[in-house]
Amino acid sequence: MLKLKSYFFIFLAMSLLATYACGEKDPPIEPTPEGQTPYIVEIPTGFPQKVYIPDDNPMTVEGIALGRHLYYDGRMSGKAKEGMPMSCSSCHLQQFSFENGIGKGTGTIGIQTHHVMLPHVNLLWNPGTYLWNGSVPSIEADVLGTITAPDEFASTYEKVEKAIRAVPMYPPMFKAAFGSEEINVNLIAKAIAQFMRTQISSNSKLDRKLRGEYQFTQAEDRGLVLFTTEEGADCFHCHGAPGNPLMTTHLFYNNAKDIEANFDLANDRYSVTGDVRDKGAYKATTLRNIELTGPYMHDGRFTTLDQVIDFYSEGLIYSNYVHPLMHKVFPPYGYGAGLNPQQKADLKAFLLTLTDTTFINNPDLASPF
Amino acid sequence: MKNIRFNNKYYIHLSIILGMFLLITTSCCKDDTPDPDPVSTTGKIHLDFDFKIDGNDIEYGLPKYTNAAGNVYSLYEVQFFISKLTIYQNGNAKELKAWSKEHYVDTNIPTTMSWDVVDDIQEGAYDSLSFVLGFIDADNQSFMFVNKPEVDMIWPEYLGGGFHYLKINGKWEIATDTLRGFAFHLGRGQVRDASGVPISFIDNSFKVTFANSEFSISKNKYTSMTIRMNVDQWFKNPTDYDHNTWGGDIMENQPAMQIAKDNGWNVFELIK
Numbered sequence: 001m002l003k004l005k006s007y008f009f010i011f012l013a014m015s016l017l018a019t020y021a022c023g024e025k026d027p028p029i030e031p032t033p034e035g036q037t038p039y040i041v042e043i044p045t046g047f048p049q050k051v052y053i054p055d056d057n058p059m060t061v062e063g064i065a066l067g068r069h070l071y072y073d074g075r076m077s078g079k080a081k082e083g084m085p086m087s088c089s090s091c092h093l094q095q096f097s098f099e100n101g102i103g104k105g106t107g108t109i110g111i112q113t114h115h116v117m118l119p120h121v122n123l124l125w126n127p128g129t130y131l132w133n134g135s136v137p138s139i140e141a142d143v144l145g146t147i148t149a150p151d152e153f154a155s156t157y158e159k160v161e162k163a164i165r166a167v168p169m170y171p172p173m174f175k176a177a178f179g180s181e182e183i184n185v186n187l188i189a190k191a192i193a194q195f196m197r198t199q200i201s202s203n204s205k206l207d208r209k210l211r212g213e214y215q216f217t218q219a220e221d222r223g224l225v226l227f228t229t230e231e232g233a234d235c236f237h238c239h240g241a242p243g244n245p246l247m248t249t250h251l252f253y254n255n256a257k258d259i260e261a262n263f264d265l266a267n268d269r270y271s272v273t274g275d276v277r278d279k280g281a282y283k284a285t286t287l288r289n290i291e292l293t294g295p296y297m298h299d300g301r302f303t304t305l306d307q308v309i310d311f312y313s314e315g316l317i318y319s320n321y322v323h324p325l326m327h328k329v330f331p332p333y334g335y336g337a338g339l340n341p342q343q344k345a346d347l348k349a350f351l352l353t354l355t356d357t358t359f360i361n362n363p364d365l366a367s368p369f
Numbered sequence: 370m371k372n373i374r375f376n377n378k379y380y381i382h383l384s385i386i387l388g389m390f391l392l393i394t395t396s397c398c399k400d401d402t403p404d405p406d407p408v409s410t411t412g413k414i415h416l417d418f419d420f421k422i423d424g425n426d427i428e429y430g431l432p433k434y435t436n437a438a439g440n441v442y443s444l445y446e447v448q449f450f451i452s453k454l455t456i457y458q459n460g461n462a463k464e465l466k467a468w469s470k471e472h473y474v475d476t477n478i479p480t481t482m483s484w485d486v487v488d489d490i491q492e493g494a495y496d497s498l499s500f501v502l503g504f505i506d507a508d509n510q511s512f513m514f515v516n517k518p519e520v521d522m523i524w525p526e527y528l529g530g531g532f533h534y535l536k537i538n539g540k541w542e543i544a545t546d547t548l549r550g551f552a553f554h555l556g557r558g559q560v561r562d563a564s565g566v567p568i569s570f571i572d573n574s575f576k577v578t579f580a581n582s583e584f585s586i587s588k589n590k591y592t593s594m595t596i597r598m599n600v601d602q603w604f605k606n607p608t609d610y611d612h613n614t615w616g617g618d619i620m621e622n623q624p625a626m627q628i629a630k631d632n633g634w635n636v637f638e639l640i641k
Contacts, residue, residue: 050516127517228525230552230618236525237552243512243523250517277430277445324445324538324550327617331547 035176037061039194041124044202046210046245051124051197054138057190059197062176065368067195070188072367075167077108078147078159084108086153088146088192089367092120094360097289098199103300111151114267116300118285119293121359124197125246132282132298134252135272139193144185157185164188199365201288202245205353210242216353223350226343230327233312233337233347237325238284247287247354253323254280256316256334257297263321268298279321291355309347313339411489412586414456414465414498417595418474418482420447427600429476432542437605440612441542442551444600448475448522449535451500451577451596452508454486458495465490470508473519481518490586497582498594502633503534503555503574528620529557529570535629537603541612551617553603555630558623571623573630579639595640602636603629 039059043049053059070076074085091105092098098120105113115132123130123139130136136145146152147160164170164183171181178187208214216224226232228241238255240247252269258280265271269278282298296302302311316326316334328336339347359365420427422434422444432443452471455464464470468487475481503509509531514520522533537553558571586592604610608628619625 046512046515048516048520225527228527230620234618236523240520241523241525243515244520249521251521275430320546320548322550324540324617325552327550327552329550331543331549 035062036179039064039198041197044200044207044245046207046243047202048125048244048246052127053124053197054140054193057140057193059194060177062173063178063191063194064198066170066173066177067191067193068365069169069173069368070164070192071195072369073164073167075163076147076160076188077153078155078161078163079108079153080163088120088143088196091117091152094362094365095292097121097201097292097356097360099293101292101294103295105152107149107151107154109150109154111154113151115298116295118283119289120196120199121201121286121288122199122246124200125250127250129250129252129283132285133267133269133272134283139196140186140189143189143192147185160188161185199359201356201359203358204288204356206242207245207356209353210245217349219346219349220353222343222346223348223353226339226347227350232343233309233339234325234328235287235312235347239287245288247290248284250283252278252281252283253325254278254319254321255282255284256318256322256326256329257301257311258317258319260319260321263319276321277323280319281321281323287351288354289356289359291352292360305348305351306344309339309344311336313337313344410492410588412492412588412590412592413488413490414486414586415591415593416472416484416486417593418484418598419595420476420598420600422600424599432540432548434601436601436610436612438609438611438613440604442612443540443548445538445540446476447535447537447598447600448473448477448518448533449598450474450503450519450522450532452504453501453576454498455500456490456495456498458493463490471504473522475518478518485591492586492588494585495583497579498584498639499576499578500596501574501576502637504531505574506531506557506570506572509557509572509574524556524620528559528567531557534574537600543613549612549617551612552619553629554618554620555626555633556620558626559621560623573626575630575633577633577637579637582639582641584641597638597640598636599638600636603632605632606635607631 037060039061041051041059071088074080074087074090076088077084077086079085086108091100093100096119100117103116105117107113118132128137130139130142136142147155147157161184170183174183174187175181177191205214205220209216228236238249238251238253240249260280263280265279269281291305294303294305296308302308313336316329316336318329318331318334322329427444429444429446432441434443435441450471450473453464455462465486465488472484473481511526511530514522514532519532522536524531524533533554533556535555538550540548540550543549555573558573559567560569560571562568584592584594608631610628610632615622615625
């Protein structure tokens, strides 16, 4: 009797051991904090499948809602009570594709930004090279830099945290977004970044053409050919083509704007990489909504699209550092694509197909206040 | 408390039930660890890519090289696709395409400069390997890449569509200390009507083979080789390529692209 009983318990232990050993070996999934709802990004037709979302800042519905409020809240400068309210939206207006429409921005203490604003559009696909020279690796880092930059908020983390903590609606929103009512600048930056990754423009005429919903006019078609041919204007090598609807390569080029003596080596791409090939180089910004985002170039030297087209047609300036893809620079002067008036008009017609009025009127991206 | 006594029969029955449970749980157990394969007879290929001009490492951005036509030039970057990687053994060809049928190489992106080919390859001696520079027409489909960096190789629809096979961007000296950019790009060529409108397209891809390229595959090992591009070779043999003649861009210039295609036969070298 005793012997059989012993066998039974040995057998029982072996069974339990076998069951345990066969259990699922994947690491336990971190539970989603109560109240958080994962936000699923819908990739628009033809857009890259590869998106850039930091592992430590997954997008959630609650995080995006919080970020949207902070994006538009003048108390984000931490200086509203001093009469200097400022938020991201002060210089990034939806009607201008989240750019300011006037060129350089002016911070809370009256200092102007070194470069003109860049639009907040389709940053979900930015591979980690923010600003004109690509010196900032993430949206989160950009937000943190904005708080202290003298030409932007000119504030401190402590002031911003104190100002946001003092707003009764925010602690519950932080709890909903991050699981705790604790408020600090890192979480503020994360929330704003989540919102900014939803600023997706994908309903321009070009997008609709690619989806078979719109037929280009003859002028728009001719403009597309000029845009994508070397014997035309050859814009596509740096700004993409219909197969790259972001309309940027996110790369950096010296596009023949200046003689070498006028390079701004302390602020251009060379200041980041130290690579001689990057002297005088800046990001080839997205042309999406280009109609809305003037003045143009890193310093806002051109106020209209016509001026930009004239520049690429006959205004290029020679230096030894012009990128090779600017092969229409004919030394020692410059020159350009040499477009006739009809071609310029056609090229402009194509550029205007990149305007997305759905984006600039999207209520989900508008101020919640 | 009531004293419950179990008899032998009870333990026997319970043991049978537990035995069945044990049998079921162990048979359903997911086996994440593959059995060691004592009879594995396959290995793999690892490829590295590097670049030389006149046999030397390249200093990018500096106009210190002279091509066969006498042009002093600099190099900014090289980007290209290879596809249809194929190995040969005793007259039999096997295309390696288990995971991807192409590989993108970009001198600006170090991670593209090596390729662990996924295919399992039977151990043994092989005669040679080959690949296609770019894509044959059937493989060169527009919109097949949507992500960076490959998407930056788009070849416009109007010019035939698909993707660039090759980009070599650099500059050449047109006068002392005066440089002009060249975009030595290869992709589909165009046949045009009298008004200059493209009416059909030309497959400019070509197969690259290597002389004396025997290699062997050992079981459970990577065989590493380096594919070297000798950039200077693009500009000579059989035809000297003069930038002053062909200018800064050639995507719409089939004769210039034909020279690139013809010169490409010995641009690559296999280092074992």
